[in-house]
Amino acid sequence: MSGLREECGVFGVFGTETQDVASTTYYGLFALQHRGQESCGIVVNDDGIFNSYKDTGLVNDVFTQQNIEDLGQGQMAVGHVRYGTTGHNDRLNSQPILVNHHKGRMALAHNGNLVNSYELRHDLEMEGSIFHTTSDTEVISYIITKERIHSDSIEEAVNKAMNKLQGAYSLVIMSPSKLIAVRDEYGYRPLCYGQRDDGTYIVASETCALDAVGAKYIRDIEPGEIVIFDADGVRNIDDHCNKKPHQICIFEYLYFARPDSVIEGKSVHGARVKAGACLAMEHPVQADVVVGVPDSGLDAAIGYARQSGIPYGIGFIKNKYIGRTFIAPGQKVREDKVRIKLNVLADTVRGKRVVLVDDSIVRGTTCARIVRLLREAGATEVHMRSSAPPFTNPCYYGTDIDSKENLIACKYPLEQIAEVIGVDSMGYLDINHLNMLIGNKPGEGFCDGCFSGNYATAIPTEGEKDRFEKKISEKE
Structure with missing residues (x-):
């Protein structure tokens, strides 16, 4: 079979005090297990020192009490559950992706699929970039770190990178001092955040993961929005908001999301x-x-x-x-x-x-x-x-x-x-x-391209996909 795509779950924790963020992320990923069952991973940030563990398998199989303890405590963490059908299911394709660049470290978890991944990857390779995975996530990480060279902050780099990314992406990004949540301009994939009584902020693909770790839902990340969590609190960048028609995937309500989740104020069970x-x-x-x-x-x-x-x-x-x-x-x-x-x-x-x-x-x-x-x-x-x-x-x-x-x-x-x-x-x-x-107007507010054939973006041609898959195969 060809032309298959990914579906994943992302999770993030931001606190100002040192705590057991690894266990919190573990329980969050457990609640998101339905979104990906091939691999999973957690990155813990303790005052800028990143500890990571990821592997193929279910959350409960990959993470033991020992390796949760080995991740240590920290103030922030990012987690991911994945299934991927473009490329091999191996540990290299597990997320979050860790990047070392001249301005620090970055961990990135991604849910979605870019429609211009082939073009972006090709251009980066022609400039000398070397890829270690077959996922869109590595492409996104390269674009962000490239923009970081000429940016004063990680959020500025993300804002610039969004000008080049086309398609679906809900991201949780962790720098040494910040947690950033990002949603593409169409809002194809869900992303929300909440807060626990101790002040810790939680970012997740679905509200069921907020419930699992005792966080109260605050709101969804808006399409095109960048939300930054740091020592100064919560702020956002809305430069990319209200630029494109809203296109939440209707299949989130029909199949992918857990029935106890609420997406954009609408009950999945009710839908x-x-x-x-x-x-x-x-x-x-x-x-x-x-x-x-x-x-x-x-x-x-x-x-x-x-x-x-x-x-x-x-x-x-x-x-x-x-x-x-x-x-x-x-x-x-x-x-x-x-x-x-x-x-x-x-x-x-x-x-x-x-x-x-x-x-x-x-x-x-x-x-x-x-x-x-x-x-x-x-x-x-x-x-x-x-x-x-x-x-x-x-x-x-x-x-x-x-x-x-x-x-x-x-x-x-x-x-x-x-x-x-x-x-x-x-x-x-x-x-x-x-x-x-979901109470939207006919033909508005959601993507039904898999049923109707109506897509809001340009789509990759079969030739582009074939060349990309052939190229990856030759490398491996």
Whole structure:
């Protein structure tokens, strides 16, 4: 498969007193584990001395009590969870990235995907830069450190760097004395901050991570905004704000974010329940029970059941020690994980007509397997409902939406999709109803490019992507 993209979670801690910031970051990353399951890392800042540990694996596997203690105490920390499908999954691609430059050190964690990464990387290489990873994050770090040469502060360098970065990026950057939160001008990826009772500030991709470390949510970082935390308090730079149309990824609400998170003042759980209610109105059916596919399909299933009056039932027991199949790189890995991830609660579905609600249908392999499990457990009918519209386009901003040839909605008409995955009927959420989930005007305030093909930025051509991937492959 080609053209896959990244999705990650970022976390930052800023305090004025020395404390156990490593443990705080560990718990924050644990709350963000759903955003990336291939690698993770923490960098602790103790009066300008940076200690780092990162590796491939889940947070609970990578970090032991011993290496948390080895990171030591400090005033600041940056953490990251990652899954990446451009380039190899190895320790080198783990984040945060650490940079040593003539004005000090910098640690950087990134969520998103640049659309001009190839061009930026090419230009930097032609100037003599040597890259050690295959991620966009290293490109961003080079651009910032290059601007730092002629800037009076790290935040000024970041502000200048934003003029060159195109696409999606939510960043947490740590210098020896400052923590900086940055969001791209479109606001594709979420980023927020809060504060604990002891005065410590927390920056995170989602509010669930604030909750996990006892921080009270203050607000979201605005699209294009730079927020600086230092000894003088909190301040911001808004030079890039209100320059571009707001484009929060609608898939954050449908799938990626945890249901207990609130993004830009809107409940993720509430959005998914509304999606299920819309599905019930758009695609009614005579059935006996509504079941959701754990975890992100459960909220929409509740909404479908409430709206339709069909009883809601627990249809699956999930092995919670298996990562998300959707973000597992490689089709064979996805198929193997589905086999051990879910088990049907037969008493719920045996002899019944089942409405099966899932958050999305991308390639179709997982859905087909789940449908077979229901039929093997005795379901007499299975009616599939997707709380997302059909995926017909790749994503260039950081979500793992495949190239067109691998998307089931690009391969088959609706009626044939039902046949391929083995269901009695099939229904997708109407793309025109996406705005109802978060209360925005139709076509405004969010990105639905993977459904509509409408992108706010220029997108990389296939040739550019192929040359980039070939170039990296030759180096490695």
